[in-house]
Amino acid sequence: MADTIETSILCGISLKHRGISRSRPDLLFLHGLGDSGRAFDEAFESPGLGDYNLLIPDMPGYGGSAGFPDGSISFDGYVSLLCDLLSSQAAGPRLLVAHSMGGAIGSLLCSSEIAGTIRGFINVEGNLLTQDLFISGKAVAAADEGRFDEWFQIDFMEETVRKKWAPKDVTCQRYYESLKVCRPKAFLENSRELVRRSRPSEAYPDGELAWLYTEMDLPKLFCFGAGCPKETVGFLKEHHEEHQLFPGASHSLMIDTAADFYARVGGMAERLFG
Template sequence: MKTTDFCVRVENRATRISAKVRLSGSDLLILVHGLGCAKESFDRAFEAPALEDLSVCAFDLPGYGDSERWRGQCYSMETYAEATVGVVHAMRSAGAGGRVFLVGHSMGGAVGLLAAEHIPSLTHYVSVEGNLIAEDCGLVSRRIAGQLESEFVSGGYRAFVDELRGSPRADLRAWASWCAAASPSALHQSATSLVQWSDSGKLLELFRELPQERAYVHGDEDEKEHLLPLLDDRLVHRVDGAGHFVMVDRPREFYEVLAEVFPRPRRRSGAMAASANG
């Protein structure tokens, strides 16, 4: 695994994207983080035995982690979808030219749905606790979106991060560290866009109509009774002992579920292995 920067175009503007990358095979796994999160939320993917034959890329959306902060450009599900498509193209140029498997956590699930139709080689999409309907927004995104951006930037952001830091739960304390690296404006604007898309009803429609293979993964400790009756049982995978941050709470089990969802990847070629080691 290495950390690198990609230059992708979003709304015809060059944007620097920070990513963690492993080139291990032709087939490509793209991991899109959630609201207030960062690429580090998927760190365990790079050491998961079940995924060793896949090239893997986890990246920071603009305004998050180490990626570029925008000035005068909106942080929205649409612009994030465009950035995701750009990352896929960059990884294909780097040597991962096979099938594309797209995984989005929480807000990243909404981003992935909007990006899917613009990724020709996409064969599988997985929503991990992703937003599909209004009730998926819960308290956090609505609480952030319910504030004026100026109010959130001046005080609400710091209060939110401090609240997470004081949690007894390890996953929420990890979330605090990722939020602290985010732009307050990016957090507010993306939360607002996420609420709008979730309330529209269009995300569930997009999920149902995807031509690619699709799946929904959730932790058994996270209440999903509002959503599961709306999904085909055959598409739903549960990870026991996990909450919203499935990949943090039960990483081994989570990545084994992904391996089951994806078809068995091809073994790495000598050329790709040499590239990964170089």
């Protein structure tokens, strides 16, 4: 816990961490749409996580990760960059903790070239079904109407997040600060991909993201707050996926119920790594 918290630019990604040691397991945290690694600031204050490498990147287009090294904004591109970053900095094993859009990226990471180093997955209200497309669905609808820029800057950021949500919720105040440095192009393209990968199809009756999550063979836990769609909770029950409600929490339960959430993360890390 005494290690200094640092931010480094590695493989084109801004990575917040404290002294990385190859002798310690990694806890990798992935943020959601429009957000940044700030969503997991409390991880560094959690006493149960002091024996692990904490790796908290900003995806390209978010937070301190300004550019798009390969010229594209896609989940597959993000996964490739994460694989490069992780391979260069730490050897694993790893516990993955991913929020919202990060859950979709995390599911793809669990079938990537570094999949063998990932020993567990905590999915924090990650996108699974079309019912989870609350913000991303609105972004795509606005773009289809030719008014995405207006929707993003005025309707969403200012009227909804800053004026409606933030005055009542410190979580949304922090989200607004991340939105201010989010690149609109990344927000829209990632929203489109979330919508596309969530849609039912002949190949994936419940959508690709739902299929990816249920098919992965490793310990996993889906954490959710009071506003999680009932369809998503029903899907988890139907597929016998371990899940946990954090009462009184919003979508960003790792902030709203930080002590309980990070105790749960520490508990899984202890079981996985001893």
